[in-house]
Amino acid sequence: MKDGRRLYVEHHRNQKEHTILIIHGGPGESCITFGRLAEELAPYADVVLVDQRGVLRSGREPDPSKINVRQVVLDFEDIRRQLGMESWAVLGHSFGGRVALSYAAWFPRQVEAVVLENPAIDIRTSLQSLLGSYRKLYEEMPGRCADLEGQKQALEEAARSGDMQKQLAYLAQIPARYRCICFGNDTLDQDSQALFQYPGFGPGDIKKCRDVSAAFLQDPGLEQEGARILEGVSCPILLLRDAKDPMLPEEEVRLIRERGQEIRMEGGSHYLHLKEPGKVSEWIGGFLHGNGTGKNHPAGNP
Numbered sequence: 001m002k003d004g005r006r007l008y009v010e011h012h013r014n015q016k017e018h019t020i021l022i023i024h025g026g027p028g029e030s031c032i033t034f035g036r037l038a039e040e041l042a043p044y045a046d047v048v049l050v051d052q053r054g055v056l057r058s059g060r061e062p063d064p065s066k067i068n069v070r071q072v073v074l075d076f077e078d079i080r081r082q083l084g085m086e087s088w089a090v091l092g093h094s095f096g097g098r099v100a101l102s103y104a105a106w107f108p109r110q111v112e113a114v115v116l117e118n119p120a121i122d123i124r125t126s127l128q129s130l131l132g133s134y135r136k137l138y139e140e141m142p143g144r145c146a147d148l149e150g151q152k153q154a155l156e157e158a159a160r161s162g163d164m165q166k167q168l169a170y171l172a173q174i175p176a177r178y179r180c181i182c183f184g185n186d187t188l189d190q191d192s193q194a195l196f197q198y199p200g201f202g203p204g205d206i207k208k209c210r211d212v213s214a215a216f217l218q219d220p221g222l223e224q225e226g227a228r229i230l231e232g233v234s235c236p237i238l239l240l241r242d243a244k245d246p247m248l249p250e251e252e253v254r255l256i257r258e259r260g261q262e263i264r265m266e267g268g269s270h271y272l273h274l275k276e277p278g279k280v281s282e283w284i285g286g287f288l289h290g291n292g293t294g295k296n297h298p299a300g301n302p
Contacts, residue, residue: 001053001078003066008057009079012038012047018112018288019046019085021076023103025094025120027067028212030056037273037280044285048088050079054212056205067215069222073103080110089288091115093273094247098123098226105232113236115284116256118245118270122226125249127167131159133182133246134174151178168217172210182246184269227255236260238287240280245270261287 001007010031020041024031031049038047052072054061061067080088089112092100097119104111120126138152151174158170216222237260241248247270256262263283269275 001075005053005061006059007053007075007079008051010038010047010049011083012042012049014042014046016043016045018044019048019088020115020284020288021048021050021080021088021090023050023072023076023090023092023096023100024052024055025092025096026055026209026213027052027095027216028055028209029094030209032056033271033274036277040277040281041284044281045089045288048079048083050076052212054215055209056201060208061212061215064211064215064218067212068219069099069102072099073106076103077107077110086110087112089113089115091117091284092119093117094270095120097121098222098229101226101229101233102221104235105229108234111235113238113288114233114260115238115240115287117240117272117280118242118247119239120247121230121252121256123168123222124164125226125252126247127164127171129249130171130182130246131155131167134178135159137178137182147175151175164222165217169214172213172217183271184242184244184267184275226252230255230259233259236287238283239263240272240283241265242267242269242272 022031022034022038024034030051032051034049038049041047051058053075054067076090087110090100090103092098092114094117097116098121100114100116100119101121104114134155135152138148138155141148154170158167161167237256239253239256239260239262241253241262242265244266253262265272265276265279267275273280
């Protein structure tokens with residue numbers, strides 16, 4: 001990057017008209033789970049995968065103030081220029097949906113189209129939806145786990161606080177076994193459990209990801225309403241979502257639906273790119289080749 005930091009980038013050159021940048025969620029989750037989707041997208045687009053600043057295979061970021069949505073977007077712009085591309089489409093998964101929309105709003109001439117996979121658009125409303133999903137999960141699991149009562153108590157304390165940072169911090173410490181159930185990951189094959197375990201990487205690599213997640217909690221930009229960001233996006237939008245996904249409240253589905261297309265699944269998974277990579281790639285391919293992408297849009301302000 002311009003400041004000397006090194007980021008892990010995969011460029012899948014398929015000699016296609018369109019290129020799509022994959023923006024992972026978490027924050028701090030890595031693009032390691034998108035390998036299968038990148039392969040499935042080969043007939044439709046070139047693909048760029050990035051481990052964001054400080055995450056897993058990218059270099060450590062010692063300055064927490066550089067871990068925020070604005071810096072991630074500027075890094076993507078740096079990568080785009082280094083790869084010699086005039087513009088590309090972006091796919092944002094989960095928290096990456098917020099990043100993708102911010103990118104499209106700030107750099108409309110560089111972002112041709114946005115695909116949102118079970119996105120978090122407005123962080124506050126997504127938090128309330130997530131806390132409600134975990135509350136329901138805990139109510140359905142009485143006596144099954146020794147730490148359940150402690151988790152229930154911590155959840156209620158975070159919810160009552162009304163403090164977004166405390167709520168994000170609570171969600172960040174939830175044990176993987178509960179996260180897997182809430183997000184539908186328990187239905188995936190064993191290889192897909194890399195989502196939370198990163199096999200082949202050591203404790204230091206995992207700590208890097210957690211440090212990034214913690215640093216993102218301090219980003220004041222997360223306070224901005226998702227609807228305001230969405231208003232600034234002028235390119236085509238495709239929403240891919242699972243009807244049972246805990247991340248996106250129904251009122252935000254309506255806002256996105258008013259501005260773009262929606263494809264809804266019923267499989268019960270937050271990670272559609274892992275569960276149905278073939279279908280997801282076909283939907284993205286059809287979207288990219290049927291929506292006039294590549295056109296310039298009015299300039300925005302980063």
